[in-house]
Amino acid sequence: MGSSLPPKEANLFKIIVKSYETKQYKKGLKAADSILKKFPDHGETLSMKGLTLNCMDRKSEAYELVRRGLKNDLKSHVCWHVYGLLYRSDREYREAIKCYRNALRIDPDNIEILRDLSLLQAQMRDLSGFVETRQQLLTLKPNHRMNWIGFAVAHHLSSNSSKAIEVLEAYEGTLEDDYPPENERYEHGEMLLYKISLLEECGMLDRALEEMHKMESKIVDKLSFREQMACILLKLSRFDEAEKIYRSLLFMNPDNYKYLIAVQKCLGLYSENGQYSADDVERLSALYKSLKEEYSWSSAVKRIPLDFLEGAKFQEAADSYVRPLLTKGVPSLFSDLSPLYEHPGKANILEQLFLKLEDSIRTSGCFPGSLQMEPPSTLMWTLLLVSQHYDRRSQYDTALDKIDEAILHTPTVIDLYSIKGNILQHAGNFSAAAALANEARSMDLADRYLNSECVMQMLQADQVGLAEKTAVLFTKDGDQHNNLHDMQCMWYELASGESYFRQGDLGRALKNFLAVEKHYTDMTEDQFDFHSYCLRKMTLRAYVSMLKFQDRLHAHEYFQKAAAGAIRCYMKLHDSPSKSSTEENDEMSKLPAAQRKKLRQKQKKAEARAKREAEEKQEDEITSSNSSKSGKKQQSRPVDLDPRGEKLVQVEDPLAEATKYLKLLQNSSSDSLETHIFSFELNMRKQKVLLAFQAVKQLIRLDGNNPDSHRCLIRFFHKINSLPAPGTDSEKLIWNVLEAERPDLRQLHGKSLVEVNSNFLEKHNASLTHRAAAAEMMYLLEPDKKLQAIKLIEDSTNSTASGNGVLGPIKEWGIQDCINVHKLLDTVFAEQDVANRWKIRCAEYFPCSTYFEGARSATSYIADSSFESSTENGNVLNPEAKIKEGDAGSLNGTVHIVDDLSNLSMR
Amino acid sequence: MGAGEGEAAGSKEKSGGGVVARTSLDGLRDKNVMQLKKLNTALFPVRYNDKYYQDAIASKDFSKLAYYSDICVGAIACRLEKKEGGAVCVYIMTLGVLAPYRGLGLGTKLLNHVFDLCVKQNISEIYLHVQTNNDDAIAFYKKFGFEITETIYQYYKNITPPDCYVLTKFIGQSATKK
Known part of the structure; x- marks a missing residue:
């Protein structure tokens, strides 16, 4: 480095490098400038100066200098390396890899560059390149532990576990017998456990077991050791030995579900779907009875039998499970029990049980058959449980009566207000739900959970401003005003995005959705540091599972929601390009003049208020940063230039933007119907016939009975049938593909679309959502049958679903489905009268719903x-x-x- | 609770054999003052103003919330007053326990807490007002050594009888509890 310089300057150059490493950038800059005074064109110095400036937030100068440096000295690996580092700092990993490769061409054995390159390859999952680089590193420095481990991990990642084992064993061969020294025992133990997990992965179970016995004394993490051993024994069907270890693990933690299930497996008493023969149930009961005697304090051994018991035995077990928890007062009792509602029949048994308990406590103060007086709080907790039960069964009126009684009994229990808020939310009154959540919050202002609950309910009720103010109560951190984004508070961003979307503010909606998307990008970035850290610290099992997690990162629910939100925004932007003023005027002109005036005034006021608030906020920030003495030192937060997302709304091609997010969904969530519905909608808009067809095929594959799948199928072929005969060659090609594929779709087999639609209707005649889909498609295919289609919807009956026994005698229709039908009647069919009729009908089913303006929707739910x-x-x-x-x-x-x-x- | 129901017998007598519920006291702060408001709404036909709550919080340890297995079920709210001559006395603004939780000794616990604190801080006088016909309350307080020291006529505006007694307890260094 700096070789072409005379000794004095060469020394100065060393100072630059050293200052860069020790972050003394000013010093480095000074040294660089004094070299450049004499040798203004010295490439490596120019590059290093650029790199230094990059760290001082002078990006554009940095790039210019580094590029100039490289131009002046293309043969210098330093210049290439620096260029790579610059790209890396901007997360442009592909470019960075190219630069490193150029540097290595000049200096093939440069360990530093090889190491940097390997990190990038791991990050970018260039796995074959990663193996290669790691091999070079090992060849160059075989006495380095990290190089052996890195090489093994590289093989493992590129799906060559057996090779990875070989490398680790070769590495072990280099070690002395008395290895490891005291201070490296943990690292060595981790390496051994990693190797054992590799053996297990390759199916070499006997060897893994052998290895474990041999190395037991060298493995520090005894718990993992035992879990691993038991797991392998179980896989080898050596059940007695496995059971013994699992029982010893249970002794340490009798609440660990994994251990309990493993013991069941050892005894041949486990089934994936939870179905057991009468004989098995008998044996399971005996098992848990004995466990209960052994571990009376474990709640898991008491709770699990509720899953497999049925009928009278279930009732008995549920009874004795619930009683002590009601006496003690466990607010989470219902959510503990709620999975049981999936089992047919159990909900009814629970209902009878709860009502019996309530009645007994109310009349005698004791549980049925007991002489022991319960504490006064038991009645209140029982009422809460009963209320939640009715909420779960969509019987909101009864649920509300019960919770009100509980509140009257003990008005100081905060959970009661939260739960009441939830019930109101389910019943369709969001603003009342928010008010209740706020009341709960006010009862303990130091509780962050209650605060967050309240924020969530406020967003649900579209009170975004209030929600933000409430959320901020818990985010103020010294000078920092609002760090919700910095804290990656995604539930908040998603809920605000949804709320803005509902309110038609696409800019702010997009801003929130994209913020969530950015968090996921950051998470992908965040793994970078671990490529070197984990190899050094030897936390290999955790490292590899972290990488695997990262590979599935975008399948996470929050990302799906954010991507879906963004796609919906972009589609809406495409369908009604930038809510132009003309359109707004159109909407307004429909209103009577007086109302129009009012609306305008309202808008103006709102705008003025928003402006004022923004100004105040800025002022606040200025004063707060002034007041802090370290104000200047603190990184000044970049001002958000587009707080309302106005620029986001002005994208050239919204569909292209949407497609970006669709691709991410298709990669990570290909099993979700929603993904393919979006794909269908987007590609129909883009006139990409074959891609839309792909989406239809996926939908049919996933669930051909789904109303939306049906809609897409019909809409697609209806569109195709209406297209003119193919003209160009490419059009003919598409045509041919479709003709070839068409017979493959079972639904279509030689039938007209009208027939397909009526078959679908026949098959799902009893379901509202299916009937609505069939009616909508009937209207699409045969517009003259509009009245018939409407009748189809109106003739649907909201039968009581006592038949399936899951939820007992309750109405079948869900509130959201009914809202969707209303929107369908209102917009697609554009029949105001019919829509109103529907609304009145639903107001009876959902008296609390504000959407349907039900009888109880206007009631004030705040006690006082x-x-x-x-x-x-x-x-x-x-x-x-x-x-x-x-x-x-x-x-x-x-x-x-x-x-x-x-x-x-x-x- | 309920005067004359054997308050002094302790705090566990009602919850039947075996079930021993935990009772505890907690301080009153601006973060949990809503609990006291909820209690008062349930207990008293009066809506107290902000000053009441400020005084209660300002009295620091003298105002307490009572918890029964982690549920707030009662409270004592006091105000510290300066008498002529500079001595401090305690005025009990409210004392109450939710109906289902009476008879568990929580009222006693709250009152005893205030007595103990008075001893510690060398406060010798505690007083309160009670309507002249509220025999239960008068009996309850008498049990704790309160005496009628004054009758104020026409104290109340909207209820009959409009008169009240002033009940006072003087705390000697020895007689801390009844």
Whole structure:
């Protein structure tokens, strides 16, 4: 390095490099400048200066200098390496890899560059390149532990586990017998466990076991050792030995479901789908009975039998499970039991049980058949459980009555208010739900969970501004105002995005969805540091499982939701390009003049308020950063130039943007119907016939009975049939493909689309969503049958679903399905009267729903709203108007109660 | 609770054999003051103003929430007052326990807490107002050594009888508990 320089300057060059490594950038810059004074064209110095400037946030200068340096000295590996580092710092890994390769061409054995290259290859999953680089590193420095391990991991990642084992064994061969020294015992043990997991992966179970016996003394992580050993024994069908170890593990933690299931497996008492023969149930009961005697404090051994028991035995077990928890007061009891509602019949048994308990507590103060008086709180907890039960069964009125009774009994239990909020949300009254959640929050202002719950409900009710203010109560961190984004608070961003989308603010919606997408990009980035760290620390099992997790990262639910949200925004942008003022005027002109005026004023006010708020915020930030002495040192946060996402809305080609996210979904969530519905919608809009057809095929493959799959199928072929005969060659080609594929679709087999549609209807005649889909398609195929289609929807019956016994005698229709049907009638069929009829009908099914304006939707659900407002506004109540307490009659025998104040004047 | 129900017998008598529920006291803060508001709404036909809550919080350890197996079921709210001559006395603004949780000794626990604190801080006088016909309450407080020291006529505006007693307990260094 710096070889072409005279000694004095060569020394200065060393200083630059050293200063860069020690982050003393100013010093390095000085040294660079003094070299450049004499040798203004010295390539490596120019490059190093650029790299230094890059770290001082002077990006554009950095790139210019580094490029100039390279131009002046193309033969220098330093210049190429620096160029690569620059790209790496900007996460342009592909470019960086190219630069490193050029550097290595000049200096093939440069360990530093090889190591940097290997990290990038791991990050980019260039696995064959990774193996190659790792091999070179090992050849160059075989006495380095990390190089052996790196080579083995590289083989493992490129699906060559047996080779990885060989490398690890070769490495072991280089070790002395008394290895490891005391301070490396953990690392060595991890390496051994990693090797054993590799053996297991390759199916070499006997060898793995042998290895474990041989190395037992050298493995530090005893718990993993035992779990691994038991797992291998189980795989080898050596059940007795495996069971013995699992039992010893249970002794350490009898609440670990994995151990309990493993013991069941050892005894041949495990089935994936939870179905057991009567004989097996008998044996399982005996197993858990004995476990219960051994581990009376374990809740898992008490809870698991509820899953496999049936009928009277289930009722008995549920009874004895629930009682002590009601006495103790466990707010999470219902969510613990709620998976049982999936089992047919169990919900009914639970209902009978709960009601029996409630009745007994209410009348005698004891559980049925017991003489022991329950504490007073038991009635309240029982009422809560009963309420949640009815909520689960969509019987919201009963649920609300029960929860109100519980609140009346003990008005200080916060959970009651939260649950009531949830019930109201399910029943379709979002603003009441938010009010309840806010009441719960107000009862313990130090509880972050209650705060978050409340924020979520507010967003659900489209109170975004209020939600943000509430959320910020818990995010203020010194000077930092709002770090929700920095904390990757994705549930919040998703819910705000959805809310903005509902309100038609596509800019802000997109901003939130894209923010979530960015978090996932960051997470992918975040693995970079671990490529070197984990190899050094030898946490290999965790490292490899982290890499595998990263490979599936975008399949995560939050990412799916964000991508779906973004795609919906872009499609809407495409369908109604930039909510132009003309369109808005159109909408407004429909309104009477007075209302129009009001609306305009409202908009203006809202705009002014938003502007004011933004200004205030900025001012706040300025003052707060001024007030902190270290203000300058702190990285000044980049100002958000597009807080309302206006630029995001102005994309050239929304469908192209949407396609980017669709591709991510197709890669990671190809088993989700939604992915292919988006693919269908996008490609239909883009006129990509074959891709749309692909989507239809995927939908049929996943679930041909789904109403949306059916819609896509019909819409696709209806569209194809209406196209003019193919003209160009490529069109003919597409045509031929479709003709060839068509017979493969079972649904279509020699039938007309009308027939296909009526077959579908016949098959799913009883289901509202299917009927709606069939009606919509009927109208599409034969517009003159509009009335018939509407009748099809209106003739649907909301039968009680007692037949399947899962949820007992409750109405079948879900509130969201009914809302969708209403929208269908309102927009697609454009029949106001019919839609209104539907609305009135649904208002009866869902009296709490604000959407359908049901009878109970306007009720105030806050126990005492005047109380709320008076305290919050700090109104001092007029003392004259107050009655004094102490009136025993009206107090229900309230004891004593002492008076108070107000009559200060009298003293 | 309920005066004359054998409060002094301790805090566990009602919850039947074996089931021993935990009772505890917690301080009143602005973060949990809503609990007291909920209690008062349920217990008293009066809506207390902000000053009441400020006074209660300002009295620090004198105002307490009572918990029964982690549920807030009762409270004592006090105000510290300066008498002429500089001595401090305690005025009990409210004391109450939710109906289902009476008879468990929580009222006693709250009251005893205030007595103990008075001893520690050398406060010798505790007083409160009670409507003249509220016999239960008067009996309850008498059991704890309160005495009627004054009758104020026309104290209440909207209820009959409009008169109240002032009940006072003077704390000597020895007699901390009843």
